[in-house]
Each structure stands twice: as C-alpha cells, then as structure tokens.
Amino acid sequence: MSESTEAGTAVLDQDGGGPMVVARDLRRSYGTGAAAVHALRGVSFEVPRGELVALKGRSGSGKTTLLNLVGGLDEPDGGRIAVDGQDLSGLGENGLLELRRDRIGFIFQSFGLIPILSAAENVGVPMRLRKADPREREERVELLLALVGLADHAEQRPGELSGGQQQRVAIARALANRPALLIADEPTGQLDAETGLAVMELLRAVVRSEHVTALVATHDATLLGLADRVLELRDGEITEITEPGER
Numbered sequence: 001m002s003e004s005t006e007a008g009t010a011v012l013d014q015d016g017g018g019p020m021v022v023a024r025d026l027r028r029s030y031g032t033g034a035a036a037v038h039a040l041r042g043v044s045f046e047v048p049r050g051e052l053v054a055l056k057g058r059s060g061s062g063k064t065t066l067l068n069l070v071g072g073l074d075e076p077d078g079g080r081i082a083v084d085g086q087d088l089s090g091l092g093e094n095g096l097l098e099l100r101r102d103r104i105g106f107i108f109q110s111f112g113l114i115p116i117l118s119a120a121e122n123v124g125v126p127m128r129l130r131k132a133d134p135r136e137r138e139e140r141v142e143l144l145l146a147l148v149g150l151a152d153h154a155e156q157r158p159g160e161l162s163g164g165q166q167q168r169v170a171i172a173r174a175l176a177n178r179p180a181l182l183i184a185d186e187p188t189g190q191l192d193a194e195t196g197l198a199v200m201e202l203l204r205a206v207v208r209s210e211h212v213t214a215l216v217a218t219h220d221a222t223l224l225g226l227a228d229r230v231l232e233l234r235d236g237e238i239t240e241i242t243e244p245g246e247r
C-alpha cells in the first residue's frame, strides 16, 4: 500500500493486503449555516489487519459519527474511506448492504438483541439473512456460543440473561458471518466495571482467535490498555495515535 495521501489514488488501492481500514481527510457535518455541527473535520488514520484498535474521546467528540462512516451506515461530506480494500464511495446502496452483511460485524452499547428469540436464534440471524445452509448455521451458532462461554445458555432469551451475557451473545452474533472487521460502539457502556473488563477481554481474545480486526469506541480509560493501538478524537479531529509499545 502506498504512502500517498492523495485521496482516491494508490492509498485506496484494492490489493486486499493493506490495512483493514484506510480513512483520508474524512469530513462530516450535521445541519447547515451557523447551526452546523462539524462532527469530523478532516480525519485520517489506518487500522492495520488483525489489530484491536480503540477509539477514545469525550462524549460528542465524533466517535459514533466516525464508526458509522467506517461501517457504511452513513456517507462522508468529504474525504475517502476504504474497508478491506474496497473504496466505500464506489459501492452504492446494494454494495454497502452486502459489505455490512458479509464483511462487518456490529456490536452496540445497547446489545441490539431481538427479545423474543433465544440466544442461539439471535446469533443465527445474520446467517439467516445471508441464507446460509441451516446445518452450517446450527453448527456455527453452537461453536460461537461455546467461544463466548454461553454453551449452557443457548435457549435463554435476552431478558433471561445478565447484561454481560447479553453482550457476549451480541459478540457471537457479530462473528456469525465471519466478518473481516468488528465495529463496536461503547460495548461496555451499560456494564459495571468488572463485567465490562471481562467483555473487553473476550473481544481481545476473539480478535486473536478468529483473525478479525476490531475498531472499538470507548471512553473508559481502563479498557484502553487491552488495545494494540489507540486513536484519540477531540472535537472532530484525531489528536493522538498511540502505537503499540508507546504506552
């Protein structure tokens, strides 16, 4: 991958072997005129393959806005972004839908589980959407529930599980379609400190064992130590990139 910073040139090339995420000069504002909020003011960074990268910053610093752009849930006003070698600006609605379904696993603060489905059924939802073979689905769901330590809770519904267990189900679900990239927005925000740390340690472990890359927004300082790299956003700009070994 070239070091060129010219958006749209070699830095966004499609070789598939470069960083998992390449962002160049991303801009996103909400509203117009005097009332405009400039949530991202020209953000550039890379997420290397196989790393757990934490995105820190105060409330309102632009973390969710940035994750939405990386996940293809929203489009930038300016700048370029590539995920897994694909320039998102060229994908169109259907292409973005496929990228989100097949290449990215999302984990939210509020878990986002379907209340009337069991833990196992929740984990299987992304594979149903992909119309995966039912036997393959059942086998993978069983494997994933075991991976997150919930093999004995497969038939319980979210309301019958603790917060930490629900987030473990959500992590298993995010892995269902073997994504290249996990995106997590404050995944421990609703958990007590001890449970939150256990969930982050699980994320740390699955990034290694499942060979995925993860971009995790958090403002919990104690959790940042588990990351390979930390990006800091302040008022819509990246102010710090802490590489491994610098902490």
Ligand SMILES: Nc1ncnc2c1ncn2[C@@H]1O[C@H](COP(=O)(O)OP(=O)(O)OP(=O)(O)O)[C@@H](O)[C@H]1O
Binding pocket: 030, 031, 037, 038, 039, 057, 058, 059, 060, 061, 062, 063, 064, 065, 066
């Ligand atoms: N849909 C929207 N319309 C208008 N302004 C918005 C919208 N979404 C976000 N903003 C504004 O953009 C800025 C960045 O918000 P964002 O949610 O990305 O921050 P954040 O770092 O994720 O915050 P938090 O940690 O509280 O979730 C904030 O000033 C916010 O008020």
